[in-house]
Structure formats: C-alpha cells, structure tokens
Amino acid sequence: MPQSIRTRVAIVGAGPAGLILSHLLAEEGIESVVIDRRTRAEIESTIRAGILEQGTVELLTRIDPGTRVQTVGERHDGIELRFQGEGHRIDFQALVGRSVWLYPQHEVLTDLLALRAGAGQDLRFGVTASGIDDTDPDQPRVIATDSQGDNVVIDADFVVGADGSRSVMRSAVAGASGNGVFREYPFAWFGILCDAPPSSDELIYSNSDDGFALISQRSPQVQRMYFQCDPGMDAQAPSEAEIWATLQARVPGTSLKRGPVFQRDVLSFRSFVAGELRRGRLALVGDAAHTVPPTGAKGMNLAVADVVLLARALHALLREDDSRLIDTYSERALRRIWKAQHFSWWMTGMLHTPPRGDDFDRRRQIGELRSVVESEAGRAYLAEAYTGWPLDV
Numbered sequence: 001m002p003q004s005i006r007t008r009v010a011i012v013g014a015g016p017a018g019l020i021l022s023h024l025l026a027e028e029g030i031e032s033v034v035i036d037r038r039t040r041a042e043i044e045s046t047i048r049a050g051i052l053e054q055g056t057v058e059l060l061t062r063i064d065p066g067t068r069v070q071t072v073g074e075r076h077d078g079i080e081l082r083f084q085g086e087g088h089r090i091d092f093q094a095l096v097g098r099s100v101w102l103y104p105q106h107e108v109l110t111d112l113l114a115l116r117a118g119a120g121q122d123l124r125f126g127v128t129a130s131g132i133d134d135t136d137p138d139q140p141r142v143i144a145t146d147s148q149g150d151n152v153v154i155d156a157d158f159v160v161g162a163d164g165s166r167s168v169m170r171s172a173v174a175g176a177s178g179n180g181v182f183r184e185y186p187f188a189w190f191g192i193l194c195d196a197p198p199s200s201d202e203l204i205y206s207n208s209d210d211g212f213a214l215i216s217q218r219s220p221q222v223q224r225m226y227f228q229c230d231p232g233m234d235a236q237a238p239s240e241a242e243i244w245a246t247l248q249a250r251v252p253g254t255s256l257k258r259g260p261v262f263q264r265d266v267l268s269f270r271s272f273v274a275g276e277l278r279r280g281r282l283a284l285v286g287d288a289a290h291t292v293p294p295t296g297a298k299g300m301n302l303a304v305a306d307v308v309l310l311a312r313a314l315h316a317l318l319r320e321d322d323s324r325l326i327d328t329y330s331e332r333a334l335r336r337i338w339k340a341q342h343f344s345w346w347m348t349g350m351l352h353t354p355p356r357g358d359d360f361d362r363r364r365q366i367g368e369l370r371s372v373v374e375s376e377a378g379r380a381y382l383a384e385a386y387t388g389w390p391l392d393v
C-alpha cells in the first residue's frame, strides 16, 4: 500500500517559490504539504543567484522575523556599467528611489526552511514526484516515491509545480514538450567562487572587446565573478592564472583582488516560457514555468512574483470558491514574465560580445550603451527594471 497523504495544496519543490507559497497559504489558513527530492542540507547548500529586488526583500522582511537579509545581506543602491574602459554608475536611489540586496539564494533558503519548519509546516525531503493522476480533475493526485523507494500519493485540492528548471510537473500542466517558447544564446558564463575580499563596493557589469565580465560578491570573504565564454567550454580547462588573466583583462580600471578559486562552473544561457502556466487545478511557478538568462538578475525574483499572484488566487479559490483570479493567473503572471524576459535579453545582448560580430555590431553596441548611460530616461529604465516592478499588479 502506498503511503497516502491528504492536504489542500500539494507543493512540489522546496525552493524559494514553494516555501514562500506555503507560508502565504498558511497565513490564510490554507494547509499544504511541501515535498522535495533533495535533502534539506542539499537545498541549503545549492549555490545560486544573489540579487533580490526591493519587493522581494520587503516580502521576506514582512513574513520572516528571523530573516538575515538586512544583517548578512547587503543593500546595493546602484551598479556600474563599464565599457570602453570607463565606468558609469546607475544610481538606483537617485533614479527610482529603490535598491536591491545582495543576499545569496542559499541564505534565503536557510532562513525560509527554518521559518517553515518552526511553524510546523509539513515538509518532506527525499520525496521524488514522478507525475500527476488527474482522473478526478477536482482532486489531483501527486504520485511520488520516498527515499526508501516506497510509493507516496498526495491527494490535494490543488497542486503547484515549484520544482525548478528540470520540472517534472511541467508536462502535466503544459504538455509533454512543455510547449514552450525558447531562445538559445551563443553565450555562457564561466563562474568562479573565490576566497578574497571584494574588488569593488558595487557590482560591475563590464562590456569589453574580449567579452563580458561581471564582478559580483557573496560575502566580505567570498567573491563571485563571471566571464563570458563559449557554451562548450570545459570548466576544468583553464588554470587559475588563466582565469584571473581573463577576468582582469575584461575590467580595465579595476585591480581585482585575487584569492584561491574553490568553485568553477559554466552556465549556459536560455530563455524559456512554458506554453501553459495553469491547467485546471495544477499550476507552475518559478523556474518550472520560465527561465531567464542571468544578466538581469531576475530568476528568483520572478519566482517570488508568481507566488504572490498564485497565493491570492488560491485563497480566492479555496476559501471563497471564487475562480476568477486563478482563471487569470497565467495571463497576469505572463505580463511580468515577458517584461523580465525582455529585460534579461536586452541586458544580455547589450553587454556580451557577439561571437561572430563585425565592426558594425561592435560600434552599434557601444552606441546602445551610450544611449543608456548618457540619458536619464535610459538609466531610469534600467534602474526600474533591475530593482523590480511592483509586485501583484
């Protein structure tokens, strides 16, 4: 006999989206079960993006008295765009009165897991979902196995796929192929984590003739840096000396503080939006629904925005039997998703060197960068998009 669980909302995936959703539902008195195929330690140690929009930080601060976003995280009031060897600050506070916070995703997850576990949330680790049985469309059932390989079924009034870019839930919502819209990019990032002090107070997004580089941070002792590379590059190929030489050549004007490189990876770039975000009593949020290239720092923020919309819609559906918000969830979420897709695509194209670009491409790109930094309207658009549009509109 499979282990049988009954809940109101089954949430597949204990990443930021799934955990925040479980919290927002609990605030409305809606009980949920969250499953994840990973262990808690694995979730807490996944190194991912680091930039939180102001709206994301406001939400975390409201829901979690224990959040360390203001103490361990750091507020950033601007970024630097660098090209042709010159830095141009985009002053978020002066332009739009907003900021972002540098607070790595694994820290967000550590906070959220403690918050939800402390509140008695039913959280099950090592439970792998394999699909949905929606024979009864009003009572979708998640089919899963636990870490012993025993079957688990979860009967719910609603199922949410918050299970990341390799989502198993996606096909149940959007069809076997995900039926999505794709864009591949001829770019990738070679990323490192190193033990060193920060080289700059703010993030530097640097366009250079040799390719893009991003100087980011993780903490006062650990830095995250990236350089544009070929998507087929082997992460183990370059020596540390070669990595530093490449990075340094791409940020002329800043002397990078070096230290031992303890992690290296190659990140390929993709844009994706699933064909459907909701079918009947199933919905997708976060990376299960969409992927953006990392240049706009939108990934986790977009997941939070989905969840804010979905929590309200589930409250209306499950507490008030009102399906109007769930019926428009997809359409409303997609408005922001496509703005974020555009912003991420635009930042990517503006900052990276096209592999087979000619002189025209290069000069046009410098013209584009100048159009942004030399215009208050241009800088303000970048600042508004980077710090994030208002949530839940």
Ligand code: PHB
Residues within 6 Å of the ligand: 048, 049, 050, 051, 203, 216, 217, 224, 294, 295, 296, 297
């Ligand atoms: C990061 O710190 O990992 C990071 C920051 C900004 C980005 C992308 C990644 O746009």
